[in-house]
Amino acid sequence: MADPVKKNYIYNLILSLVNILFPIVTFPYASHLLGPEGIGKVQFVSSFAQYFSMIAALGIPIYGVKEIAATRSQPHKMQIVYSELTLVYFIASIICTLLYFIIIYSFPYFKNDLHLYQYAVLIIILAFTAADWYYSGIEEFRAITLRSAFIKLLSLIALFLFVKTPADYFNYLLITIFSIVGNNIISFFYTFRSVSFTTHNLYPLRHLKLLLYIFSTTAAASLYTVWDTVLLGFLSDDTAVGLYTAAVKLAKITLYFVTSLGVVLIPKISLHFAQHNMNEVQKLLNKSFNFVIFFSIPILAGLVLLAPEFLVVFSGRRFLPATFAMQLLSPLPVFIGLGHLFLFQILIPGNKSKEMIVAVLGGVAVSIGANFLLVPHFRETGGAIANVLAECMVTWLYWRAVKKHYTFTYNWILLLKAAACCIPFIAVTWGVHLLHLSPVQVLLVTVAMCAIIYGLLQMVLFRNELVVQAFTYVYKKF
Numbered sequence: 001m002a003d004p005v006k007k008n009y010i011y012n013l014i015l016s017l018v019n020i021l022f023p024i025v026t027f028p029y030a031s032h033l034l035g036p037e038g039i040g041k042v043q044f045v046s047s048f049a050q051y052f053s054m055i056a057a058l059g060i061p062i063y064g065v066k067e068i069a070a071t072r073s074q075p076h077k078m079q080i081v082y083s084e085l086t087l088v089y090f091i092a093s094i095i096c097t098l099l100y101f102i103i104i105y106s107f108p109y110f111k112n113d114l115h116l117y118q119y120a121v122l123i124i125i126l127a128f129t130a131a132d133w134y135y136s137g138i139e140e141f142r143a144i145t146l147r148s149a150f151i152k153l154l155s156l157i158a159l160f161l162f163v164k165t166p167a168d169y170f171n172y173l174l175i176t177i178f179s180i181v182g183n184n185i186i187s188f189f190y191t192f193r194s195v196s197f198t199t200h201n202l203y204p205l206r207h208l209k210l211l212l213y214i215f216s217t218t219a220a221a222s223l224y225t226v227w228d229t230v231l232l233g234f235l236s237d238d239t240a241v242g243l244y245t246a247a248v249k250l251a252k253i254t255l256y257f258v259t260s261l262g263v264v265l266i267p268k269i270s271l272h273f274a275q276h277n278m279n280e281v282q283k284l285l286n287k288s289f290n291f292v293i294f295f296s297i298p299i300l301a302g303l304v305l306l307a308p309e310f311l312v313v314f315s316g317r318r319f320l321p322a323t324f325a326m327q328l329l330s331p332l333p334v335f336i337g338l339g340h341l342f343l344f345q346i347l348i349p350g351n352k353s354k355e356m357i358v359a360v361l362g363g364v365a366v367s368i369g370a371n372f373l374l375v376p377h378f379r380e381t382g383g384a385i386a387n388v389l390a391e392c393m394v395t396w397l398y399w400r401a402v403k404k405h406y407t408f409t410y411n412w413i414l415l416l417k418a419a420a421c422c423i424p425f426i427a428v429t430w431g432v433h434l435l436h437l438s439p440v441q442v443l444l445v446t447v448a449m450c451a452i453i454y455g456l457l458q459m460v461l462f463r464n465e466l467v468v469q470a471f472t473y474v475y476k477k478f
Contacts, residue, residue, distance in 0.1 A: 011141035015148055016256040022152045022179075023253055024314065026159055027246075030172055031315040036242030038169040043245045044233040045113065046176050049100070049120035051230060053127040056096040059214025060085050061133040062348060063207070068137025069267040070274060075195075082134060082195050084204040088211065089128035097125045109234075116173055126181050129188035138194070139267050147186050155179040213357060214348075228367065228390075232383045235375040243322040244380035246315040248387065250307075251329035254299050258337040261291045262345055273349040281346075282408055288345060289410050292337035294466050297418035298425070298454050303330035305429045306446060309439040325384035335391040342398035352405060359397035363390040417464070421457040425450045 031039050064085050071078040104110040104117045135144050155175050162171040228248075233241045265284050272280045303310070307326040311319045347356055367390035374382025402408065425446075432446045458464040459471060 011145045015141070015145040016260040018145070018149045018152055019256040020253055022156070023249055026156060027249055028314040028316075029159060030163060031242075031246060031319065033163060034166055034169050034172060035316075035318055036239045036246070038166055038172070038238075038242070039245055040233070040238035040240070040242030041113065041116070042169055042173045042176060043229055044238065044241050045116045045120050045173060046123070046180075047229040047233075048117070049123040050180075052096045052100045052124045053093075055215075056089065056092040056124060056127040057130070057215075058088060058092050058211050060089050060211065061130065062344070063211055063214050064133035065136045065266060066270050066348065067207075068134055069139075069270050072138050079195050079198055080201065082191070083198045084202050084207060085133075086128065086197060087202065088204045088207065089130075093125055093128040096127070097121060100124050116170065119174065120177060122177050122181050126184060129181075129184040131184070131187040131191050134191050134195070135187065137267065140194075141264065143190065144187070147190070148183055151179060151183040151186070154182070210351075213354070228371065228383060228387050231368075231371045232375055232380065235371065236379050236383075240375075240379040240383075243319060244325060244383045246311060246319040247322040247326035247329055247380065247384060248332075250310050250314060250326055251303055251332050252336075254295070254333055255336055258292055258296050258299070258333050259340045262288045262340055266344055266349070269345050270349040278406075278408075285341070285345060285408055286411070288341055290414060290464070290466055292334075292341055293414045293418050294458070294464060296333040296337045297415065298422050298450065299333045300330045301422040301425050302447065302450065303327065303333075305425055306443060309442045309446075312439040313443055322380055325380045328381065328384040328388060331388055332391060335388070335395045339391065339395035339398050342395065342402050346402050346406065346408065347398065350405065352401060355401035355405070356398075359394050359401060362397045363394035366390045366393045414464075417458070417462045421454050421461070422450075424453050424457075428453065 034042070064081075067081045067085070068078060071081050100121060104114065110117055132144050135141070155178055158175045158178065159172070162168065162175065229241060229245065232244055265288055269281055269284050272278075272284070304327050307323045307330075308320060311322055311326060315322075343356065343359075346352075367386055370386035370389050371383065374385055376382075378385070428449050429446055432442055432449070435445075437445065455467055459467040
């Protein structure tokens with residue numbers, strides 16, 4: 001890896017760790033106080049608003065990275081692109097805000113908690129201030145990391161100060177909104193330090209065709225990423241949403257880390273695609289594929305074996321009914337990690353928009369059908385099954401599309417090697433449970449032992465490149 005890539009990866013790794021640690025600290029505190037019903041209520045409201053903000057984005061957080069990366073060597077051209085996309089984002093945010101108000105005031109379903117939805121509109125009306133796409137395009141991951149960490153620290157302090165009883169779910173919602181909107185606003189105004197907004201010679205409609213392709217994908221994808229919680233709320237109740245939220249948060253909490261290397265490589269891969277340098281693309285994909293498999297497989301095993309302990313420690317015993325749902329959701333880091341690779345590192349840089357839409361629509365069909373079929377009978381468990389089926393379908397269709405257009409190779413044997421190295425986890429977990437330790441102690445001891453065993457087996461038996469490089473680096477340093 002070139003030095004700039006290493007530097008960016010370190011910052012993105014820090015950001016991933018912040019995004020992982022933040023819910024590890026905040027969610028247990030909030031869930032113990034608010035319980036499944038309070039957590040479910042807040043999660044449903046914020047998810048409903050975030051769905052509209054995702055529509056307002058129109059695919060700009062994805063498309064914008066590629067466009068900024070392609071024009072960063074031409075400041076005037078980059079200024080035009082930035083201004084055009086920001087203008088489109090602003091108009092879309094206003095339109096989605098109006099639509100949101102029409103819906104919450106028109107349907108009786110929202111009447112009981114109308115004040116919550118009124119405050120959540122801030123997520124939508126300020127959606128256009130999300131500017132991480134610009135910083136990613138210029139590979140300024142340091143700025144993204146520092147601002148995100150600062151806002152999350154403020155949110156954490158506010159949580160401990162203002163959420164102290166089950167009746168404080170409204171305060172929890174406000175803190176959730178702040179953690180989303182606060183980071184965006186700071187990011188937006190800081191963009192003016194390196195690029196200025198202009199109103200001259202703008203032709204924002206020229207982006208519309210590609211944006212609509214990506215928007216269709218993003219909006220449809222949200223049907224099984226954000227809308228799953230909303231559907232569960234409509235088809236069940238706040239308690240089911242709370243249980244499902246606990247399970248899915250723990251299952252997805254490591255996704256920031258699993259996809260962290262891929263996020264850093266996107267600008268480089270986009271550049272090599274533009275230059276038709278497929279050999280370099282293959283080298284970067286090899287690193288990313290190894291990274292995803294190496295970390296996602298043991299995470300899957302850990303979620304299955306330690307689901308009860310995770311739920312008790314991070315959510316409380318009232319969330320134990322979500323154990324089976326969490327175990328069902330355990331393959332998500334694998335499916336989403338690979339899907340992220342196929343989509344963001346191949347299909348989008350390769351401008352394969354139609355294939356993206358087909359894949360996502362396949363996931364939407366599976367998600368909606370499975371949710372309506374399973375949730376009324378199996379509640380949060382049905383929602384978990386629907387989520388996994390949808391992600392599996394999307395990843396498979398992404399892979400089919402990549403295979404159709406490109407000759408990239410993937411070392412699938414790494415998956416079997418990772419799975420083999422996870423087999424001892426079963427004996428370790430069983431042995432630790434015999435010690436009758438507290439749930440926290442079970443997690444600490446089991447995770448530590450399994451991580452050491454996994455790393456040693458990968459290095460000694462399979463000479464995994466990631467482990468060997470990490471060991472060599474540490475050995476040289478110390």
